[in-house]
Amino acid sequence: MSYLSFEEIVTGVRNLATEYGAFCDLVTLPNTSVEARDVLALALGDTRGPEVRTVVYVGGVHAREWIPPDALLYFAADLLEARRAGTGLSWGDARISAEELGRIFGTLQLVILPCANPDGRIYSQEVDPDWRKNRARNVRPDGGVCHGVDINRNFDVAWDFRRTFAPDAVSASDDPCNKYLYVGPEAASEPETANIVWLLDHFTGTGWYLDIHSAVPAIYHNWGLDELQSDAPGMNFLNPAHDGQRGIAGDTLYREFIEPADATEMARLSRLMAEEIRKVRGDEYEVSASFSLYATSGASDDYAYSRHRADTGKAKVLGFTMECGHAFQPEFAEAEEVMREVSAALARFAADVSSVAPV
Template identity: 45%
Template sequence: MPYLNIVEVESAVASLSTAYPGLTQLIALPEPSVEGRTAHALRVGAPEPFPKDCVIMLGGVHAREWGSCEILVHFAADLLEAYQGNTGLGYGGTTFTADQVHGLLQRLDLVLFPLVNPDGRLHSQTPTADPMWRKNRNPAYSGGSPDPACIGVDLNRNYDFLFDFATAFAPTATPQVSANPCDPMVYAGPSAFSEPETRNVRWLLDQYPRTGWLVDVHSYSQDMLYNWGDDENQSVDPEMNFHNPAYDGTRGIPGDVAYAEYIEKPDADSAVVLAEHFCQGVNGVRGLTYKPMSGFHLYPTSGTSDDYVLSRYYRNPGQGKVLGFTVEWGTSFHPPWAEMEKIILDVDAGLVAFCLATA
């Protein structure tokens, strides 16, 4: 089975919803992409008479990171088949019992949104186009430039977290984000949530207020990242936080004492434990070592999904607390499909382990 084209990602999700009507719900996202495509998510979970906690997982945000969609489609397919068939799951050396699969889907709702950026993926997969394309395909900010790099927004810089990065970060910091519409990779857009694709993700969060965790699947570096991405973590001074302007111009420098991002200690500990469970699940498959670490230790960022979801709680505790994670699978953007199949097993084992650890 080769990589999925964008029709097949949507068709796979719809097919699963048809095949497992008692265990799934097909969710149409409210806003079409810039090129007019409607995306769907799939809620997976056993019906229960009590409200359930929820894990949201995103894939296909960055166009060139193709395997992220397949990871989530296979994750859903495995869980549904195992639940209905009352079997366990074997991912190489990482195994889960039928009781674990049943318990997972009875306790949690999984909302899987495997293709956030269909326009970008189509472009990246088109033989006459650039396979290294990362952004969406919005031409609105190009100013009429013929430069193809002036199309699109990096969706994972478009969320409302330190969106004004030039003010938030220290002048010597190196956040991987740009305000230049012609940056070919990390243009953040003219404003937070300027793009329909990121507004769809926000809508999902609003629709599932019992969401406690969000996992955004990306590539590459073989890491499991947790909050925060703008600076190192600290749990001592709650006033030293992303929405305190007194710290503008100080964020993003490693190893300094000027700034570190506040996270409540239980959440900091929980994030590490969950990331470690993910990495242990991966490791059991074929021995690969994925590294749990905060997003900042990959490189400083702003406007990412994982930090946005937790920042909602710190801005307004009434919105509920969502810990954010980013999987960075693999060692290249376009592994041959034979290698991608192995990566799918790695990551899906990690995701099952992650979900089980949320109990």
């Protein structure tokens, strides 16, 4: 076996929706990619719909990270096959019983977007394995052309990093020719970004968002903007009084506010996933807030969590990023082991929150 092409991912998604129609719906995202490719997701559950309590799993935001799209497609296939057969699932010593799987399907909807950035994946697999961004066409002031926006710096949360962060404090770039970190011409400018925003807008019952990346290995949770604090609510990403202060580790000038209960729950769920990963083959994943890796602006997990503060009419969504495995494109035998770790962690996450009221 080998890594799936984007065409194979699309075929797999469509086949699952057809084969397991009693437990699964095909979701066609409203925006085609920059190069006009359809972007498809799956909604799994005994009951599906916009208002059902939902966990959103997203992969393939960064093109060179080949494992997450395959992992999410195989994860969906395993869940659907086991649900129809009435069995449980196991990955090493990590197990989900038939009863737990029934509760997941009976009380939750899992929305799975395996490959959010199809053009980038194709370019990475066929031209440049190190390609990270989408394939947007960026025209420079001198008339030259560069390509690509980093989707995970394009979301509308502290996106304008020159204004919102301290100088040189954040992993982002406004250079349209930066190979890895260009944030785009404006927040949510990219159709691939807009599709993820649409998922969160459309599935109003969403309480949890997990963005699957590689490779650290680690499980991160909000925030990536700065270190956390729960004592000063006014010290937050919406407050322009703190512009130019964010992103410096170890200082006392600025830290990002988080509700204590949210911080506790995110850390608990992150540890839960890390423990389940350890059961598969003993691998150890770091658990921490995203900022511990580096400061980020415009990231999807922070956007998901920021929505209820920017607009009190929106539901609270706890945000997580899994950085799976130890390499972007390991030999496929190793990739399969990492996919098992991802599946075990995501299944345990769903089993846990299926029996817990949203925060």
